[in-house]
Amino acid sequence: MSQVLPAEGGLRRVIGDGADLPDGEVEGLGAEELLALYRNLVLLRTYDERSVVYHRQGRIGTYAIFWNHEAMQAGSAFALEDRDWIFPSYRESAIGLLRGIAVSTVLHWWRGHPAGWWNPADYGVASICVPIGTHVPHAVGFAWGSRLKGEDRVAIAYFGDGATSEGSFHEGMTFAGVTRAPAILFCNNNQWAISTPVSAQTGAPTLADKAVGYGMPAVRVDGGDVLAVYEATRDAAARARTGEGPTFIEAVTYRCAPHATADDPSIYIDEECVAEERENECVGRYERYLERLGVLTEERAEEFRVEALELMRAGIAEAEAEPAADVGLVFEHAYADPPPSLAHDLEELRRVLRG
Ligand SMILES: Cc1ncc(C[n+]2csc(CCOP(=O)(O)OP(=O)(O)O)c2C)c(N)n1
Ligand SMILES: [Mg+2]
Numbered sequence: 001m002s003q004v005l006p007a008e009g010g011l012r013r014v015i016g017d018g019a020d021l022p023d024g025e026v027e028g029l030g031a032e033e034l035l036a037l038y039r040n041l042v043l044l045r046t047y048d049e050r051s052v053v054y055h056r057q058g059r060i061g062t063y064a065i066f067w068n069h070e071a072m073q074a075g076s077a078f079a080l081e082d083r084d085w086i087f088p089s090y091r092e093s094a095i096g097l098l099r100g101i102a103v104s105t106v107l108h109w110w111r112g113h114p115a116g117w118w119n120p121a122d123y124g125v126a127s128i129c130v131p132i133g134t135h136v137p138h139a140v141g142f143a144w145g146s147r148l149k150g151e152d153r154v155a156i157a158y159f160g161d162g163a164t165s166e167g168s169f170h171e172g173m174t175f176a177g178v179t180r181a182p183a184i185l186f187c188n189n190n191q192w193a194i195s196t197p198v199s200a201q202t203g204a205p206t207l208a209d210k211a212v213g214y215g216m217p218a219v220r221v222d223g224g225d226v227l228a229v230y231e232a233t234r235d236a237a238a239r240a241r242t243g244e245g246p247t248f249i250e251a252v253t254y255r256c257a258p259h260a261t262a263d264d265p266s267i268y269i270d271e272e273c274v275a276e277e278r279e280n281e282c283v284g285r286y287e288r289y290l291e292r293l294g295v296l297t298e299e300r301a302e303e304f305r306v307e308a309l310e311l312m313r314a315g316i317a318e319a320e321a322e323p324a325a326d327v328g329l330v331f332e333h334a335y336a337d338p339p340p341s342l343a344h345d346l347e348e349l350r351r352v353l354r355g
Contacts, residue, residue, distance in 0.1 A: 071282035075229030103315025136172030162193025182240035223251035
């Protein structure tokens with residue numbers, strides 16, 4: 001059995017600040033890959049910003065904003081092979097776009113329309129998990145099953161700091177540690193679980209410290225540094241493939257948007273930290289890095305932005321062109337023998353909707 005090392009304390013970084021902190025580089029990433037990663041970041045950023053607008057226009061329902069979480073999502077996904085599986089939470093709702101899921105499909109999901117469901121096997125992307133942490137054992141079980149079947153697949157589960165206090169997180173982590181499953185447990189530590197601060201999730205100095213007890217190594221990265229995230233995930237995937245078992249990644253950031261469109265963080269958040277984080281947000285940070293490297297021009301950046309905006313326009317048009325689903329769906333598939341009260345409720349709902 002490999003030795004369990006104490007969790008790392010410092011945050012891994014690659015991108016400098018353009019002044020005192022020097023830029024690093026990631027071995028194996030040439031100009032084309034660096035630009036492809038930038039394009040993915042822009043796609044996610046555009047998706048997120050447009051979705052907030054669509055919500056305000058009443059075109060999608062409640063939406064979980066992931067502004068400034070793009071580096072954690074794009075960086076880690078870029079480190080995986082297509083055959084690897086992604087288990088997203090609501091915070092990574094659009095990560096499937098990076099695997100070819102249509103924009104309209106994800107928008108349908110936020111519109112509560114069944115056209116927002118997909119077959120996970122088509123994309124290696126499991127359905128978006130809204131219950132906190134329940135997909136952690138799913139991902140680990142999938143990874144372990146793949147190993148037993150002799151497949152070379154890694155599974156990554158994304159969850160937040162709050163999820164690390166859930167029973168299903170404990171179950172999944174225990175299972176991963178014991179089976180040495182080829183899994184990556186990716187924690188986006190944005191320091192808040194709605195209005196509960198990370199200090200309420202553990203008495204240990206870091207969330208990475210939790211991994212030690214499950215017998216797996218943990219790394220801590222700057223969650224706003226897309227290259228550090230990429231590198232940490234690539235290392236974790238390599239460990240998983242060579243049978244060394246799971247890795248816990250704690251990507252640290254500060255949530256600088258509301259938890260979701262229905263939240264008012266002004267009554268609990270630290271506005272100074274928000275302002276600082278927004279100033280140093282992840283897409284701009286990577287953009288400036290690429291410019292310093294001479295890899296990105298303003299024309300190229302604009303090209304990617306326009307492309308992403310066009311995709312969003314086409315996606316929302318496609319989603320809105322879909323006829324509304326029959327409300328009967330809300331009542332179906334829950335009971336083999338539905339109680340009579342449900343038939344009454346459905347009738348009532350149809351009556352109300354008819355106006
Ligand atoms: C099992 C369960 N309990 C409670 C909730 C309500 N809830 C939704 S989001 C959230 C906070 C989760 O915070 P965190 O895990 O840090 O993820 P983040 O939203 O910050 O990405 C809670 C408690 C839920 N969805 N599922
Ligand atoms: Mg959180």
